[in-house]
């Protein structure tokens with residue numbers, strides 16, 4: 001698949017995510033403030049305020065000072081990672097959908113909202129990581145067109161996307 005075909009495929013996936021299936025509201029929750037540190041994004045049921053899920057975004061370099069896995073396995077100085085800097089790349093972590101609401105497309109909505117938030121704030125890339133055996137998370141990120149980094153170890157892998 002060439003780049004253009006891949007972009008078209010990803011656009012179609014994103015368009016097919018129908019937020020109207022849910023009474024969705026997104027809100028920023030105070031994780032550590034704003035994107036100068038970390039920002040939490042919560043997806044709620046508009047009707048009754050019930051939480052569907054959330055995710056946290058922070059600048060990659062801030063994540064590197066805080067997140068033990070990122071700290072241990074992500075090599076910012078490698079040639080491949082040189083494209084990422086503190087101003088262009090967000091680190092997405094703590095992605096979570098409430099168990100009773102899983103497998104209904106909410107993970108995709110959470111991710112889409114995170115992408116919107118990153119774009120609104122002028123970022124070009126998102127980096128994230130997950131365990132290799134987390135089948136659903138890997139499916140979700142692959143489906144969105146995230147690219148796998150070289151696997152730093154068998155249990156854990158990172159992905160990035162150009163927004």
Ligand SMILES: CC(C)(COP(=O)(O)OP(=O)(O)OC[C@H]1O[C@@H](n2cnc3c(N)ncnc32)[C@H](O)[C@@H]1OP(=O)(O)O)[C@@H](O)C(=O)NCCC(=O)NCCS
Pocket residue numbers: 094095096097098101102103104105106107108109129130131134136137139140143
């Ligand atoms: C990973 C997680 C956020 C996904 O959220 P979700 O709302 O269930 O995901 P979606 O419904 O949007 O589904 C995403 C993809 O996974 C598939 N999927 C979801 N649940 C699945 C299941 N139990 N078995 C197989 N595939 C599944 C969906 O079919 C969809 O794939 P598709 O686009 O090819 O149809 C959620 O499972 C979760 O919170 N897990 C626990 C925390 C976690 O692992 N977070 C990620 C850490 S990096």
